[in-house]
Amino acid sequence: MNHKEFRYSLMVLLGAILWGTIGTAQHFAPEGATPISIGAVRLAIGGGAIMLYAFLKGKLNGKEILFKRSTYIGAASMASFQLTFFAAVLMTGVAMGTVVAIGSAPIFAGLISLIVNKESPGIKWLVSTLVSVLGCILLVTGGGDLSVNMNGILIALGAGASYAVYTASTKNLLDIYSPEMVTGVVFTMGAIILSPFLLIYSLDWLKTAQGLGVALHLGLVTTAFAYVLFSYGLSGIKLHKAVTLTLAEPVTAAILGVFLLKEQLSMISGFGMGLVFAGLVILSITRPVRNKESLT
Structure with a gap:
């Protein structure tokens, strides 16, 4: 891996670490803060902060981003992730929902x-992903039995x-616009999609310090800063590699929990954490194959 690719990979890892918080x-959120209201507020604060930062830095160039299909797909899928993930956790429990x-x-x-x-992820990605996903399962479940709610499982798959x-x-x-502009526009649109939920659920929990x-931590740190x-x-790196690197998130969450x-x-969870690390090391350090048939 060259220095440039390592730097891009490190940024993805840092973002995942912040998501792990x-x-x-949420554990410290006051009573009355529902998962869906937290998700909507998080996107609203995060999207607004990124848009303001992009404006001040002069990064809001090219209004044609508002006419790109990918912009609306990204906004809708981010809003969908907020709803499906929290719904899955409610139906299946934190462990099962997170794992799936x-x-x-x-x-x-x-x-x-x-x-x-039309990109072949390659054998390195496959091995590292399998190792990391297995580690994630052991880390989150701790080897315990999980109750299975098939509707919740399907919704969790929808979140993934x-x-x-x-x-x-x-x-x-x-490939066209700055990270600040892309994240700001997509998250702001996602927040608009979720805005009706702000009218349905009580926001009285925001009145307390x-x-x-x-809300500020979730919006500014785990959304604005982390997603930028x-x-x-x-x-700077391939799609499949970036998403696999984000499996560092549950490791961070487990460490903070302890x-x-x-x-x-548990010992099984600790072993799972080690497997996640091993998978990320395989993905990040192993020398990539430089040919068109196997892109890593």
Whole structure:
């Protein structure tokens, strides 16, 4: 891996690490903060912050982005991810919903690369993804039994597919526009799509200092900053590789759970964490094959 590719990969990893703080932040949200209202507020704050930053930096160039099909696909898929992920967690529980949604996203991304972009992910990606997904399953479940709600599983798969489609569509836009502009426009449109939910669910939790702090962290840190980092990284590496690197998110969440929330990490979960790291190392360090038949 050359230095430039390593830098882009590192940005994706940093974005995933920031996403890993979402669960901890939601843990400290006050009573009355529903998952859907949190998701809608998160997009509204994050999209607005990125748009303001892009405007101040003079990055809002090219109004034709508003007429690109990928812009609307990206906005709709991000809004869909917010709804399907939180709904899946409610129906299946945090462990199962997280495993299916996050674990399926790299698979969907690989299929999109293969079918739509005509790019073969390669054996390195396949091995690293399988190792990392297995590690994610062990990390989140801790080897315990999980209750299976098939409707919830299907919705969680929808969340994984939504995230992969969002990444693929924004990848197309990043070939033309700056990461700040792409992320700001797509997230603002996504927030508009979710805005009706702000009228349905109570936002009284935002009136407290604790609620406002959680909202700002989720909007500014885990959305605005994290997705700008992710978009910068995505602009320089392959789609399937970027999505696999985001499996660092549950590792971060587990570490924070142990040190901040005093949760217990079982031996199986610890082994799963090691597998995730191993998969990411395989993906990031192994020398890529430089030919047209196997693009990594």
